[in-house]
Amino acid sequence: MEQYLRSWRQDAFNRGQHECAIYIGDKVLALTDSDADAFWLAQVHFSNNNFSRALALLSRGDLVSRNPACQYLAAYCYIKQDQFDQALSILGEHNPTDLIRDNHSRRKIQHLGGQSHVTLRNGKSTTSRDDKERDESSDVKFEASMCYLRGLCFAKQNAFDRARDCYKDAVRIDVQCFEAFDQLMKNSLMSPKEELDFLESLDFDAVQSPDPSVSQEAADFTKMLYTTRLSKYSSPTILSNATETLSTHYNLASNPDIILSRAETLFTQCRFAEALELTSSVLSTAQSTELHAPTSSGSSALSLHQLGHTPALYPIHLACLYQTGATNALFLLAHLLADHAPDEPYTYLAIGIYYLAVSKIAEARRFFSKASLLDPHSPHAWIGFAHTFAAEGEHDQAIAAYSTAARLFQGSHLPQLYLGMQHLALSNLTLAYDYLKSAYEMSTGSVLDDESSAPPLAETHLCSTSLEWFFTIKTTLPRRCEPGAWVATRSNLGHALRRMGHAAEALEQFDECLRISASGKSLGYSPFLGGGPRNPPVMSATGVGGTEGRGLTGVLYTSKGFILLELGRTSEAVTALHEAVRILGASGGGDAAGSSGVAGTLLTRALEIWAIEGNEQDERSLRAMEEESQASQGPPSRGGRSSRQRGTRHKERSTTGNSRRHPRTPAFNEGWTDEVTHTASVEEEEEEEEGLMVFSTGLWDAFANDASLRKPTRLQCLDEERAIPELIPANEVDS
Numbered sequence: 038m039e040q041y042l043r044s045w046r047q048d049a050f051n052r053g054q055h056e057c058a059i060y061i062g063d064k065v066l067a068l069t070d071s072d073a074d075a076f077w078l079a080q081v082h083f084s085n086n087n088f089s090r091a092l093a094l095l096s097r098g099d100l101v102s103r104n105p106a107c108q109y110l111a112a113y114c115y116i117k118q119d120q121f122d123q124a125l126s127i128l129g130e131h132n133p134t135d136l137i138r139d140n141h142s143r144r145k146i147q148h149l150g151g152q153s154h155v156t157l158r159n160g161k162s163t164t165s166r167d168d169k170e171r172d173e174s175s176d177v178k179f180e181a182s183m184c185y186l187r188g189l190c191f192a193k194q195n196a197f198d199r200a201r202d203c204y205k206d207a208v209r210i211d212v213q214c215f216e217a218f219d220q221l222m223k224n225s226l227m228s229p230k231e232e233l234d235f236l237e238s239l240d241f242d243a244v245q246s247p248d249p250s251v252s253q254e255a256a257d258f259t260k261m262l263y264t265t266r267l268s269k270y271s272s273p274t275i276l277s278n279a280t281e282t283l284s285t286h287y288n289l290a291s292n293p294d295i296i297l298s299r300a301e302t303l304f305t306q307c308r309f310a311e312a313l314e315l316t317s318s319v320l321s322t323a324q325s326t327e328l329h330a331p332t333s334s335g336s337s338a339l340s341l342h343q344l345g346h347t348p349a350l351y352p353i354h355l356a357c358l359y360q361t362g363a364t365n366a367l368f369l370l371a372h373l374l375a376d377h378a379p380d381e382p383y384t385y386l387a388i389g390i391y392y393l394a395v396s397k398i399a400e401a402r403r404f405f406s407k408a409s410l411l412d413p414h415s416p417h418a419w420i421g422f423a424h425t426f427a428a429e430g431e432h433d434q435a436i437a438a439y440s441t442a443a444r445l446f447q448g449s450h451l452p453q454l455y456l457g458m459q460h461l462a463l464s465n466l467t468l469a470y471d472y473l474k475s476a477y478e479m480s481t482g483s484v485l486d487d488e489s490s491a492p493p494l495a496e497t498h499l500c501s502t503s504l505e506w507f508f509t510i511k512t513t514l515p516r517r518c519e520p521g522a523w524v525a526t527r528s529n530l531g532h533a534l535r536r537m538g539h540a541a542e543a544l545e546q547f548d549e550c551l552r553i554s555a556s557g558k559s560l561g562y563s564p565f566l567g568g569g570p571r572n573p574p575v576m577s578a579t580g581v582g583g584t585e586g587r588g589l590t591g592v593l594y595t596s597k598g599f600i601l602l603e604l605g606r607t608s609e610a611v612t613a614l615h616e617a618v619r620i621l622g623a624s625g626g627g628d629a630a631g632s633s634g635v636a637g638t639l640l641t642r643a644l645e646i647w648a649i650e651g652n653e654q655d656e657r658s659l660r661a662m663e664e665e666s667q668a669s670q671g672p673p674s675r676g677g678r679s680s681r682q683r684g685t686r687h688k689e690r691s692t693t694g695n696s697r698r699h700p701r702t703p704a705f706n707e708g709w710t711d712e713v714t715h716t717a718s719v720e721e722e723e724e725e726e727e728g729l730m731v732f733s734t735g736l737w738d739a740f741a742n743d744a745s746l747r748k749p750t751r752l753q754c755l756d757e758e759r760a761i762p763e764l765i766p767a768n769e770v771d772s
Contacts (some may be wrong), residue, residue, distance in 0.1 A: 230482030
């Protein structure tokens with residue numbers, strides 16, 4: 038009868054009929070009164086989210102203290118109810134580290150022979166792996182699982198060091214405790230080098246298979262699966278070999294987890310378009326044939342292919358959409374997730390990334406905050422939350438948010454990198470250097486020695502060291518990486534060249550940056566939000582959305598204008614600085630506003646220099662004309678007509694000059710004016726037309742066609758040798 042009831046109970050549980058399984062399981066427990074049946078019934082209550090009923094059942098007969106499996110399940114029930122102190126009271130705060138050594142010795146014994154029984158002298162046989170040994174092996178696995186639960190409790194209490202140690206001990210005790218290994222990887226509790234060293238320290242020979250002949254292959258397979266979960270900065274060669282073997286030898290090329298690992302690798306190499314193709318290929322795969330049926334609204338349910346995937350897929354896919362500038366795809370995906378997965382953290386992450394891409398910073402911050410509340414250990418939500426403050430120039434707030442991310446994700450170099458960038462923006466060079474150095478050491482695993490890495494005091498030495506680093510970066514860039522990802526690096530290289538006095542080389546770098554920034558094309562995505570086999574997506578070479586891209590482009594034009602001023606190419610500098618003011622003025626607040634002020638100051642100075650150069654050029658032209666006229670007329674005759682004409686012209690110019698200094702002429706005003714006063718005489722207008730102050734026709738057309746530029750209206754004399762155009766705001770110019 039017990040066997041019949043157990044079969045009925047298991048069949049009901051397999052069909053998801055939990056009430057039937059609970060009802061029959063209770064009768065089985067009444068008949069047998071065994072710990073195994075009690076544990077099985079508690080598991081059914083746990084699967085049905087009846088945590089209180091499961092705890093009440095486990096508390097009978099002191100099962101928690103007698104059975105490790107029941108102890109594990111009871112603690113898990115408390116964790117599900119957010120009662121972490123009660124869970125730790127059951128689990129204890131110390132890990133059974135002695136099982137690590139004992140487990141290794143037991144593994145060696147298990148691999149000595151391949152037979153499962155031994156024949157005695159009297160002809161009788163006894164089983165070498167009896168029930169007691171199997172129970173001990175099961176107890177060891179539950180002890181490892183309890184280490185994992187201790188790690189969860191400590192992580193919820195923000196004791197991340199203790200949580201990391203618990204996770205590591207869990208995997209050391211039982212190498213197949215994947216939950217603990219996954220927590221170590223996705224929460225970045227170790228640096229890339231530490232992750233690789235930890236993986237190599239694990240004893241994968243403990244992996245057992247029902248067929249002893251394939252045990253070694255199973256161990257190698259498990260190690261390769263774990264390798265794909267490592268940080269993509271640790272060892273590209275080892276990671277590539279593991280992914281390639283799993284894809285070809287085991288035919289896992291289309292597995293979403295393997296595709297995700299390849300996409301993350303491409304993303305770290307700044308190959309965003311290729312990574313987006315991989316993530317889109319996963320999202321474009323329908324999970325079932327039911328998705329092709331029409332919905333109640335009459336539209337095809339094919340768009341639901343975006344749902345039902347592993348949550349780890351969405352952050353990398355959203356990041357790729359942002360980096361490629363696919364705001365339309367972000368909008369559609371965010372709406373889809375909001376409609377069908379409103380309680381998932383990645384839904385609010387998608388909405389926040391979309392608002393960040395369209396420069397709605399306040400809205401983006403609100404949704405990033407919501408995502409971090411739903412998943413307090415989401416690195417993407419915390420980093421995005423900090424980015425919103427950085428986008429508005431709120432450096433103190435951004436530093437606080439990045440510091441929280443650095444405390445939560447101790448093994449990730451990204452918070453350290455962003456902290457260095459914020460201190461660099463605040464001119465805290467010492468702190469910026471320390472953070473950037475820490476980020477470099479965490480990501481590469483190499484330590485910079487103090488002599489070569491200490492910031493030198495001499496500016497020339499500092500710039501030379503910077504040039505060496507920048508050229509090293511250029512030579513070590515991954516192949517086929519997106520050029521737009523390195524625009525900021527090229528820009529800094531240009532500044533270093535400028536500080537070293539290499540103005541022409543610096544101008545080449547800024548021109549190349551502007552060319553890359555202007556090469557982006559609009560993305561044409563299919564309704565599948567990323568294309569599919571029949572509709573491949575059209576990718577662009579670069580894509581930086583929001584104020585970030587506009588601010589960087591404006592700064593590049595400012596830098597170019599400054600270099601052009603140094604080279605004496607004033608008219609080109611005016612054009613570049615006008616473009617910088619226009620772009621930065623439309624970028625909103627934050628650092629862009631400050632950069633706009635710098636560009637405006639440089640523009641004012643460039644216009645003054647341009648006006649002076651125009652006067653000097655006009656004077657040189659007049660002198661050249663007079664000299665040419667004298668040469669063509671021959672030697673002057675005493676009292677001749679030409680002499681009288683020259684005298685008359687000189688007199689007229691003198692008269693005109695005196696009239697310009699007449700008191701009725703308004704003085705030069707450096708501020709903005711509301712009206713343009715026309716007091717010039719007919720003779721003055723004729724002289725202006727003859728080229729006394731001539732603007733370049735092409736540049737003037739560029740000014741006239743741009744409503745955001747300040748247009749010179751007329752010339753007023755400041756003194757006898759210098760004329761500066763009076764400027765009025767573009768919005769006050771009479772149409």
